[in-house]
Amino acid sequence: MQADTPLRATYPKWKHRFSLSAWAGIVLLLLHLLMALCAPWLAPYSPTAIDPDGAYQSPSFTHVFGTDRYGRDIFSRVMYGGQVALVISVISAVLSVLIGGALGIGVAFVGGFIDETIMRVIDAMISIPSILLLLVIVTGLGTGTAVIIFAMVLSYMPGVVRVIRATALEYVPRDFVLAARMRGERARHIVWVELWPNVLEVVLVEFAMRASWIVLAVSGLSFLGFGVNPPTPDWGLMVNENRAVLVLSPWGTIFPMIAVATLVVSLNVVSDEIARMFGVDRGVRR
Amino acid sequence: MNKSLLTVDNLTIGFPNTHQTLTHVVRNVSMQVQAGARIGIVGESGCGKSTLAQALLGAIRGSGVRVDGTVTYAGESIFALPADRLQRLRGAEIALVPQNAGQSLAPHHTVFQQIAEVLDIHLRVRGDEAWRRTVALLTEMRVHNPEHVARRYPHQLSGGQQQRVALAMALAGQPKVLVLDEPTTGLDVTTQAALLALLNDLTHDARMAMVLVSHDLGIIAHTCQHIVVMYAGEIVETGHTEQVFRQPHHPYTQGLIAAMPQITTARLPHAMPGQVWSGASSQQCAFRERCAWAQPMCATAPVLEFVETTHAVRCHRWQDVLTARAECDQAEESHQAHLTPKQDDAIPVLELRQVSASYQQPAWRWWVRTPAKLVVTQVDIAVHRGQTCAVVGESGSGKSTLARVVTGLHQPLHGGVYLAQDLLSTEVSRRHQAERRRIQLVFQNPDLSLNPQHTVSEILYRPQAVFFGRTRAEAHPHTVAMLQHMRLDESYLARLPRQLSGGEKQRVAIARAFLADPEVVVCDEVVSALDVSVQAALLRLLVEIQQLRGTAYLFISHDLAVVRAIAHTVVVLFAGQVCEQGPTESVFARPSHPYTMMLLSAVLTVPQRDFQSPLVHHLDAGAVSAGGCPLRQRCPIALPQKCADVEPPWQQSAEGHVFRCHHSPQVLAEYRNQLFLPATERSMP
Numbered sequence: 001m002q003a004d005t006p007l008r009a010t011y012p013k014w015k016h017r018f019s020l021s022a023w024a025g026i027v028l029l030l031l032h033l034l035m036a037l038c039a040p041w042l043a044p045y046s047p048t049a050i051d052p053d054g055a056y057q058s059p060s061f062t063h064v065f066g067t068d069r070y071g072r073d074i075f076s077r078v079m080y081g082g083q084v085a086l087v088i089s090v091i092s093a094v095l096s097v098l099i100g101g102a103l104g105i106g107v108a109f110v111g112g113f114i115d116e117t118i119m120r121v122i123d124a125m126i127s128i129p130s131i132l133l134l135l136v137i138v139t140g141l142g143t144g145t146a147v148i149i150f151a152m153v154l155s156y157m158p159g160v161v162r163v164i165r166a167t168a169l170e171y172v173p174r175d176f177v178l179a180a181r182m183r184g185e186r187a188r189h190i191v192w193v194e195l196w197p198n199v200l201e202v203v204l205v206e207f208a209m210r211a212s213w214i215v216l217a218v219s220g221l222s223f224l225g226f227g228v229n230p231p232t233p234d235w236g237l238m239v240n241e242n243r244a245v246l247v248l249s250p251w252g253t254i255f256p257m258i259a260v261a262t263l264v265v266s267l268n269v270v271s272d273e274i275a276r277m278f279g280v281d282r283g284v285r286r
Numbered sequence: 287m288n289k290s291l292l293t294v295d296n297l298t299i300g301f302p303n304t305h306q307t308l309t310h311v312v313r314n315v316s317m318q319v320q321a322g323a324r325i326g327i328v329g330e331s332g333c334g335k336s337t338l339a340q341a342l343l344g345a346i347r348g349s350g351v352r353v354d355g356t357v358t359y360a361g362e363s364i365f366a367l368p369a370d371r372l373q374r375l376r377g378a379e380i381a382l383v384p385q386n387a388g389q390s391l392a393p394h395h396t397v398f399q400q401i402a403e404v405l406d407i408h409l410r411v412r413g414d415e416a417w418r419r420t421v422a423l424l425t426e427m428r429v430h431n432p433e434h435v436a437r438r439y440p441h442q443l444s445g446g447q448q449q450r451v452a453l454a455m456a457l458a459g460q461p462k463v464l465v466l467d468e469p470t471t472g473l474d475v476t477t478q479a480a481l482l483a484l485l486n487d488l489t490h491d492a493r494m495a496m497v498l499v500s501h502d503l504g505i506i507a508h509t510c511q512h513i514v515v516m517y518a519g520e521i522v523e524t525g526h527t528e529q530v531f532r533q534p535h536h537p538y539t540q541g542l543i544a545a546m547p548q549i550t551t552a553r554l555p556h557a558m559p560g561q562v563w564s565g566a567s568s569q570q571c572a573f574r575e576r577c578a579w580a581q582p583m584c585a586t587a588p589v590l591e592f593v594e595t596t597h598a599v600r601c602h603r604w605q606d607v608l609t610a611r612a613e614c615d616q617a618e619e620s621h622q623a624h625l626t627p628k629q630d631d632a633i634p635v636l637e638l639r640q641v642s643a644s645y646q647q648p649a650w651r652w653w654v655r656t657p658a659k660l661v662v663t664q665v666d667i668a669v670h671r672g673q674t675c676a677v678v679g680e681s682g683s684g685k686s687t688l689a690r691v692v693t694g695l696h697q698p699l700h701g702g703v704y705l706a707q708d709l710l711s712t713e714v715s716r717r718h719q720a721e722r723r724r725i726q727l728v729f730q731n732p733d734l735s736l737n738p739q740h741t742v743s744e745i746l747y748r749p750q751a752v753f754f755g756r757t758r759a760e761a762h763p764h765t766v767a768m769l770q771h772m773r774l775d776e777s778y779l780a781r782l783p784r785q786l787s788g789g790e791k792q793r794v795a796i797a798r799a800f801l802a803d804p805e806v807v808v809c810d811e812v813v814s815a816l817d818v819s820v821q822a823a824l825l826r827l828l829v830e831i832q833q834l835r836g837t838a839y840l841f842i843s844h845d846l847a848v849v850r851a852i853a854h855t856v857v858v859l860f861a862g863q864v865c866e867q868g869p870t871e872s873v874f875a876r877p878s879h880p881y882t883m884m885l886l887s888a889v890l891t892v893p894q895r896d897f898q899s900p901l902v903h904h905l906d907a908g909a910v911s912a913g914g915c916p917l918r919q920r921c922p923i924a925l926p927q928k929c930a931d932v933e934p935p936w937q938q939s940a941e942g943h944v945f946r947c948h949h950s951p952q953v954l955a956e957y958r959n960q961l962f963l964p965a966t967e968r969s970m971p
Binding site: 183184 | 749
């Protein structure tokens with residue numbers, strides 16, 4: 001073969017050109033991360049410092065986002081609230097994608113009766129409305145970060161299993177898997193060395209997507225009073241606490257809502273961009 | 287000559303590429319299609335054949351595509367027509383049978399619905415009349431049981447039937463020009479022969495012009511009067527089929543013809559180096575890089591020069607090429623050297639004894655489990671060291687199942703696989719590591735057999751690590767040596783499979799198999815997906831390694847000409863049963879079984895020196911019969927009672943091969959003579 005024969009056009013992933021909206025999403029996400037990580041240094045007040053005299057203040061130079069019914073600084077609480085939201089959603093998303101991904105590739109590779117049985121169980125889990133499942137777990141096991149993460153993983157992992165299994169099924173019957181079997185490779189090698197790199201792109205997309213759903217779900221749970229316990233600053237909780245005085249002092253509701261919305265939107269935009277980067281066809285989102 | 291129906295004038299089509307420029311897929315093509323003409327367009331993949339075919343229907347779309355020149359139908363430029371006129375033109379005047387009919391039919395419409403739509407749009411025929419016409423069309427396409435087929439969905443039909451339905455659909459609007467894009471790719475030889483015979487008849491009767499696009503010179507030679515050879519978007523040679531085949535003037539045409547394996551002689555086809563470079567510019571001869579005749583003057587673009595009134599060639603040096611060819615013909619070497627075995631070992635290195643296999647749902651799916659149906663029945667095969675045993679048969683004959691049984695990927699029902707007299711476990715995971723190493727498999731499609739996320743270096747390292755425990759550093763020299771053997775250099779190590787061409791991928795797959803230092807290599811259709819020139823190179827490579835290492839090949843193929851070129855012995859399978867087996871030479875020269883005769887007569891070869899009229903033999907895929915002889919429904923000389931009830935006995939032919947048939951060798955010899963009558967004595971239908 002000649003050396004000057006041009007290779008077929010390949011698009012190196014690292015040469016990807018981000019669109020304007022993708023940049024906006026990335027900047028927004030980084031801003032969120034920065035706020036949450038640096039809250040102890042950046043926050044002007046302690047998130048739990050009560051000031052009975054300064055309750056229900058409107059935004060001003062002293063309190064940028066105003067204060068809530070205990071006179072706590074909303075800006076500081078939004079910053080600290082981001083910590084809770086990000087920690088819970090990142091841990092839950094990582095866990096559900098890892099567990100779901102391993103399970104999905106595993107059943108796709110093993111196939112047969114085990115695959116069939118596990119997938120029917122997964123189907124059953126998917127058929128339960130996720131908010132219902134979350135509420136049942138939280139009421140049964142009590143509130144707390146660990147329980148919420150467990151609940152999130154249990155309700156979002158089944159979807160991941162389905163997606164990853166479907167992707168892996170495209171590769172399992174391919175001849176390179178047969179070739180590996182003919183070399184006498186162990187199942188572990190086939191799953192992690194032969195199959196995992198092929199589904200990795202889908203796994204990344206799934207991760208970003210699940211993370212944004214989990215942010216919403218965590219805020220929703222806190223709003224309903226099933227999330228983290230009250231003194232802890234949390235966006236859903238803040239919205240709930242300010243419910244009664246929505247008309248008089250909307251600041252305690254508006255700012256946490258903006259925080260939730262921007263985080264979810266930025267995660268969505270970034271996950272879309274990852275998908276586009278890898279050419280993963282995700283179809284219509286549910 | 288008639289007035290031209292469809293005229294292509296100086297057509298150039300450029301598609302935008304990643305470098306913000308245009309890749310010219312079709313360049314300065316001019317051709318004319320007269321009423322009733324049969325024109326074949328031939329070339330390797332990437333030569334712009336399909337794009338040209340689509341341009342004939344004005345179906346070039348996409349942003350940034352630049353089309354220069356014109357396609358004129360009945361005095362009107364197709365590209366200038368408004369959309370509604372164009373729609374009426376397509377189907378009613380010019381119709382296309384797209385490549386891969388199975389995928390081009392709408393999956394959720396029945397055959398009748400699809401054909402009726404064409405009838406409705408172009409002829410305003412609806413209701414009962416549409417049904418009547420659909421059935422008539424399908425009957426004309428020689429579809430068995432047309433009323434039944436018309437109610438089916440595409441996925442319920444076989445490949446040959448789908449192709450006929452697509453053809454019926456194209457003909458429903460009674461077009462004057464029929465464009466066929468690779469109409470027989472993926473079909474069995476017998477189905478292909480039947481379909482081409484049908485095409486021949488249709489163009490004879492209807493005075494319809496036909497433009498046939500194919501990579502297969504054999505098909506073109508047997509169906510078309512006029513041939514257009516395309517290379518890198520340009521016409522390099524055009525003329526009457528007979529002229530072009532008798533005296534190919536262009537080095538590329540010669541190369542294509544030489545790269546076709548021949549059914550009549552056991553010679554290895556000649557490979558052409560390199561591959562089509564679609565980004566070639568019009569400034570120089572596009573074929574220059576691959577041409578043995580290239581000289582400095584080829585840096586200027588040659589023009590299409592007429593050597594006779596109907597024969598044109600685009601080459602600066604066609605006169606030199608032509609004289610040299612005449613000399614070369616006399617010095618034709620004997621290529622059979624590779625087929626004479628060096629020493630005949632008494633013990634076969636690989637043996638299959640009485641192997642039967644079936645596919646069945648696993649036991650836990652009891653609700654869909656049906657009794658096992660045999661796909662392979664009592665097959666005995668022995669392969670000796672340094673020899674090639676070919677297994678031939680149509681799709682569904684159980685060839686690939688045999689490969690899977692040998693490699694331990696499928697458990698046979700009965701029988702066993704022996705490696706140098708040792709019985710192997712039926713399950714690959716229970717075989718010894720050494721046994722796994724000694725039998726290697728090369729798959730049909732390298733796109734599926736190479737992990738898309740692993741580099742060539744990774745792919746080639748793994749078998750060495752598993753079988754020889756080498757570290758990466760230890761493996762490196764072995765890997766490089768093997769790559770060089772495969773005519774690939776070290777720069778390929780860092781590449782991913784998607785950065786390789788089809789032929790290069792298959793080389794890597796073969797390298798992977800040979801890095802295990804195997805004694806037996808099972809080749810499952812390894813060259814079927816490749817262009818002829820690449821195929822020829824790979825066949826030579828396989829033979830070379832075999833001679834070097836004494837590897838035995840179990841070579842599974844549907845292509846009889848390829849088998850003829852490289853196999854020492856051949857096994858003909860039909861419906862999982864061996865019809866005939868023995869030395870390739872004697873089986874091909876004097877086939878004894880009717881099925882072998884059918885297969886051989888359906889092969890379309892490129893006529894080399896004596897140009898014969900096409901052999902038109904009507905064969906059709908019928909059902910496989912259970913009990914008795916499986917072939918009896920397709921066999922023209924089947925005995926009504928005996929063949930249905932009694933399993934045919936094994937017989938030995940005078941030439942030393944064995945076959946299974948009720949007929950005596952005399953009767954079969956008579957039938958053979960009838961079938962392979964010299965062309966001069968055969969009257970054309």
